[in-house]
Amino acid sequence: MEANRVTLRTLRNCPSGAAGFSLIEVLVAMAIFAIGILAVYSMQIHSIRGNSSARGITENITLASAKVEELLAQAYDHSDLDVGLHQAAVAGGYQSLQWQVSEDCLGADFQGHKCVQVRVTSTASGLRQKDIRIDFVKGNI
Numbered sequence: 001m002e003a004n005r006v007t008l009r010t011l012r013n014c015p016s017g018a019a020g021f022s023l024i025e026v027l028v029a030m031a032i033f034a035i036g037i038l039a040v041y042s043m044q045i046h047s048i049r050g051n052s053s054a055r056g057i058t059e060n061i062t063l064a065s066a067k068v069e070e071l072l073a074q075a076y077d078h079s080d081l082d083v084g085l086h087q088a089a090v091a092g093g094y095q096s097l098q099w100q101v102s103e104d105c106l107g108a109d110f111q112g113h114k115c116v117q118v119r120v121t122s123t124a125s126g127l128r129q130k131d132i133r134i135d136f137v138k139g140n141i
Contacts, residue, residue, distance in 0.1 A: 052124070060095065060120040060132040067097060067118050068134050076140045081114055095122040112140040 067088070074080055081101055088097045098119050105115035120132045 053128075053130075056122055056124050056130055057132070060122055060130055063090065063095060063097060064118050064120045064132045064134045067099065067120075068116075068136055071099065071116055071118070072136070072138065076114070076138065081116070081138060083114075094124065095120055106137070114138045114140075 071080060080086060080099075083101050083103050086099050086101065090097050098121075100117045100119075102115050104111050104113065106113060115135065115137055118134045118136075121129060123129050
């Protein structure tokens with residue numbers, strides 16, 4: 001009990017500036033805290049950009065994969081599998097879908113097939129273009 005009284009008396013008898021933090025110490029602490037918050041904000045911005053880019057790539061891959069599945073399900077002589085360059089309209093307007101069909105592209109030893117190259121291109125906010133390409137061979141089965 002006596003130790004508590006001594007501590008209280010000591011704090012009461014201190015000069016006015018010695019009992020707490022000085023204004024300079026508070027300002028330095030706030031500056032360090034602000035720098036830390038700015039670093040976290042910068043990481044958040046980079047994270048949002050990365051997630052947006054990944055979303056665009058995922059959308060392109062999904063669209064290309066869906067077209068590949070559709071073409072694989074078609075008959076060998078379907079008009080979508082005619083030799084040449086084909087295009088399809090995509091909702092949203094920022095993606096383009098094309099597929100190139102060539103016949104007997106593996107050489108004379110392997111006849112009765114078509115090589116198909118599906119390409120999806122997108123432009124996000126007019127900044128960067130992302131291309132996805134999937135190649136496959138359609139057999140005459």
